[in-house]
Amino acid sequence: MLEQYIGATVMFIMAIGIACGMVFMTSVLGPKRHFAEKMEPFECGEKQIVSPHQRFSVKFYLVAVLFVLFDIEAVFFFPWAILFKKLGMFGFVEMLFFIIILGVGLCYVWIKGGLDWE
Numbered sequence: 001m002l003e004q005y006i007g008a009t010v011m012f013i014m015a016i017g018i019a020c021g022m023v024f025m026t027s028v029l030g031p032k033r034h035f036a037e038k039m040e041p042f043e044c045g046e047k048q049i050v051s052p053h054q055r056f057s058v059k060f061y062l063v064a065v066l067f068v069l070f071d072i073e074a075v076f077f078f079p080w081a082i083l084f085k086k087l088g089m090f091g092f093v094e095m096l097f098f099i100i101i102l103g104v105g106l107c108y109v110w111i112k113g114g115l116d117w118e
Contacts, residue, residue: 062114073102
């Protein structure tokens, strides 16, 4: 009964072995030059302009969350577009309500100033 899992077990063991082997070989064969510039926090290959401990405005996070929210909700348009003819008028009206709710939410955020960077 457990014979059916032998292939998966062998693949799992091989994957772990390869990952551990790569980490080990990197530590053994890799260069070990340490210097001050290398030990600084990395920021896009450039020298840091500001401190990494600088606080960001809450508006930055609000805009980021709103972007993710509206981006994820936009994903619902793709299955609807594929099944548009199959859903008929019912699907059209339901998606119209969904779009209206999204539009009202976007207008509310816009009026409250949630999209302003200042």
